[in-house]
Amino acid sequence: MEKEIVVVTGPTASGKSAACDIIADDLNCRVINCDSKQIYRGVPILTDQPVPVRDIHKLYGYVEPTQNYSAGLWLQDVKREVQQAWDDNVLPVITGGSGMYINSLVNGISDIPAIDPEVRKTARNLLESLGNAAFYEALVARDSNAARLHHNNTHQILRAFEVLEQTGTSIFTWWERSPRIKPFENCKVLVLLPPRNKLYDKINRRFLTMMQTDAISEVKYLMSLNLPMHAPVMKAHGAPEIVQYLQGKIEFMEAVEIAQKNTRHYAKRQCTWFRTQLPCDTRFFSSQNEIIDHVLAQYASKYPRTHTQPHN
Known part of the structure; x- marks a missing residue:
């Protein structure tokens, strides 16, 4: 069987993760994380990780917030998971919106010496x-x-x-x-870009829901680790604003509104990056249904869903 990889990406709150979970219900696939914040353990709500994490989900919540981690280390981990999926005759579906990770996946990374x-x-x-x-x-x-x-x-x-x-x-x-060496030659990149008004509305609603559940307690946990504010996990959407709220510097609704605005601005930058920095054969979709239908039409006959449990 041809060694194929599907990359489903898009801006934050676009619905790409939910689309991949629906695809996984009808396709024998493995959903591999490509989000630089969803790798961290202990913050599933703040980073919007799949809840619950299923056997098909890989590279979610497995890195300690205090650990030094990089795109290079992630690339090593994702190579391992992709190879395991191929060995199991399962389609690897890589999903997330981190430009740094996606860039390393489709273009490779330079061979720079390790930092002391x-x-x-x-x-x-x-x-x-x-x-x-x-x-x-x-x-x-x-x-x-x-x-x-x-x-x-x-x-x-x-x-x-x-x-x-x-x-x-x-x-x-x-x-x-040091020219970059592509880790894979067969990535099919699919981008979910909903209309901006729908995307922004979902960003606003999602963050308010996060604040009303466990996001605040998760930030308290991060603060208990005495992490510097420039630590990667402390830059998760809403984390800086929640820290300010917990420190009494801003009110609750002010934290919500600032975080919503900052996340909308981030999503706008992501959309620009996706349109200008991805391979020329990248496919763009405006709705979840479109991207789900496309993936199932392309791969359902090759990777029919079975009831066997994927590799742990």
């Missing part, structure tokens, strides 16, 4: 003490190429600083010197 833990710690401490704006200025002063990065993209500017500190060479030079 002390260098990583120094960089994070400097970011914490200076703040994003001053840290970005310090980085650009040492590496003018870094001006091509967005000053609010904490992960990218931190990564660029670490690479420069570790190797003495710009991360852009490493990218040019």
Whole structure:
């Protein structure tokens, strides 16, 4: 059987995860996470992980919030899960909206040397003490190429600083010197892009529901770990606003409204990225039903649903 991979992506709250769960009811497939926040353990509501997690779900809630994790490590994990799905004659369906993970999946990543833990710690401490704006200025002063990065993209500017500190060479030079090697040659990328008004309405409703369930207690748990605010899990949608609410700096509804607005802005940036940065043969869909029907029409005869339990 041909080794196939389906990637179902789209902006936050687009309904891609629910679509994949419906697909899994009629297709012998494995749903593999491609969201950089849903990897974390202990925060299923805050990061909108599948509840309950079924046997078909892979790479959800398996990384400790305190652990240093990267797109490179995720790529190693996803390669393992994809190979296991192929070995089991099951279709791997990779879903999530993290551009960094999707980019590494469809384009590969450069072979940059590992960062020493002390260098990583120094960089994070400097970011914490200076703040994003001053840290970005310090980085650009040492590496003018870094001006091509967005000053609010904490992960990218931190990564660029670490690479420069570790190797003495710009991360852009490493990218040019070390061509990316695609991990897979057969990814079929499908993007769910609902109408903007429907997407924004769902973002607003979903966050209010999260706040009324366990999102606040999950953020309390993260705060108990004494994580810095620039830690990846602390940048989950709503986490910064909930922290401010718990610290008494803003009111409940103010936290809700700010988080809703920030999430809408993030979704808008995601939509732009999906339209401009994905392979030319990417397919776009405006509704859940469209993307579900497409996947089932393409793969149902090859991967008929069975009652056997997938590999754990």
